[in-house]
Amino acid sequence: MRHSPELISARWRRSSYSNANGGECIEITGDFPGIVPVRDSKIPHGPVIVVPAAAWDVFVNSLKS
Numbered sequence: 001m002r003h004s005p006e007l008i009s010a011r012w013r014r015s016s017y018s019n020a021n022g023g024e025c026i027e028i029t030g031d032f033p034g035i036v037p038v039r040d041s042k043i044p045h046g047p048v049i050v051v052p053a054a055a056w057d058v059f060v061n062s063l064k065s
Helices: 053-064
Strands: 026-028 035-040 048-052
Touching: 035 053, 048 053
Parallel strands: none
Antiparallel strands: 026 035, 035 048
């Protein structure tokens, strides 16, 4: 059984591509080795997607190329 990480003390950071009005934004936290929690910045107490760090790296690198 997998358990979700405790995210209360997480230090979230917003995407550098976010607009000034707060729309279309995601936030991630790098506080957890091996995983990358991702959330919608407009709903900070809403659901969080937890992605394996290796998969997140592939995703980000594919966006950059």
